[in-house]
Amino acid sequence: MRSHEIDYEIIGNDIQLAEIELDPNETVIAEAGSMLYMEDGIDYEAKMGDGSQPEQGFFGKVASAGLRALSGESVFLTHFTNRGVGKSKVAFAAGFPGSIVGIDLSKIGSRFTCQRDSFLCAALGTKVSTTFNRKLGAGLFGGEGFILQSLEGDGKVCIHAGGKIIKKKLNGETLRVDTGCLVGFTDGIDYDIQRAGNLKAMAFGGEGLFVATLSGHGTVLLQSLPFSRMADKIIASGTVGNASSSSDGVGNIGNILERL
Numbered sequence: 001m002r003s004h005e006i007d008y009e010i011i012g013n014d015i016q017l018a019e020i021e022l023d024p025n026e027t028v029i030a031e032a033g034s035m036l037y038m039e040d041g042i043d044y045e046a047k048m049g050d051g052s053q054p055e056q057g058f059f060g061k062v063a064s065a066g067l068r069a070l071s072g073e074s075v076f077l078t079h080f081t082n083r084g085v086g087k088s089k090v091a092f093a094a095g096f097p098g099s100i101v102g103i104d105l106s107k108i109g110s111r112f113t114c115q116r117d118s119f120l121c122a123a124l125g126t127k128v129s130t131t132f133n134r135k136l137g138a139g140l141f142g143g144e145g146f147i148l149q150s151l152e153g154d155g156k157v158c159i160h161a162g163g164k165i166i167k168k169k170l171n172g173e174t175l176r177v178d179t180g181c182l183v184g185f186t187d188g189i190d191y192d193i194q195r196a197g198n199l200k201a202m203a204f205g206g207e208g209l210f211v212a213t214l215s216g217h218g219t220v221l222l223q224s225l226p227f228s229r230m231a232d233k234i235i236a237s238g239t240v241g242n243a244s245s246s247s248d249g250v251g252n253i254g255n256i257l258e259r260l
Contacts, residue, residue: 003125003155008102016100017093018158022082027124029077036091041084046076052127092121094160096227101165106154114184116149123155163225174215180226188218
């Protein structure tokens with residue numbers, strides 16, 4: 001199935017959104033809950049599957065939905081279709097601050113592999129599936145687990161990541177990155193996990209126990225601020241704040257008791 005030829009615009013500098021323009025009867029698929037706004041004429045429906053294989057039977061859709069649930073994603077994808085007579089727009093945004101990049105799959109070999117929560121939206125006809133990392137080390141210590149997302153087709157997709165998105169082109173070189181900073185990569189890139197230096201560096205370096213290694217010929221996308229790193233900072237800050245509040249509370253109670 002050929003993908004619908006959607007047009008898009010990335011709006012904003014730091015916290016971005018993707019605005020998709022649909023011709024009559026064109027459809028864009030998106031992760032459930034990512035819609036920001038939509039104009040007149042847009043109709044939407046939650047479906048079990050990406051719609052790339054209309055002939056796929058019920059059990060095939062259930063199997064695909066089961067894999068999405070296993071990867072931590074919603075079982076359903078939302079299909080937005082322009083039912084009007086003119087062009088209409090629908091916009092999408094992710095649930096945490098970051099950047100969006102558009103990818104034309106027809107120009108990169110028709111396949112892009114990404115972390116499981118980076119997919120935002122895509123033209124109908126794009127196959128959104130889960131793929132298991134064949135390497136045990138990458139699966140256990142890669143930060144993304146055994147399961148990554150695979151986007152296949154000849155249409156346009158939008159990918160979201162935390163902070164800034166950095167593009168690296170590899171021509172036989174090897175790139176080592178923090179496991180949580182990887183967004184995705186094109187075909188031709190080999191993905192693996194290595195120990196982060198010696199035991200002293202692993203224990204006290206503050207960079208984690210393992211790093212991702214990417215080598216080969218292709219393009220790698222990285223994110224400057226993974227959501228997991230931001231969440232850890234927020235949790236740590238909240239813990240310190242709660243501890244401080246608790247100590248202040250104990251001090252105040254002591255002062256009150258002294259006055260009594």
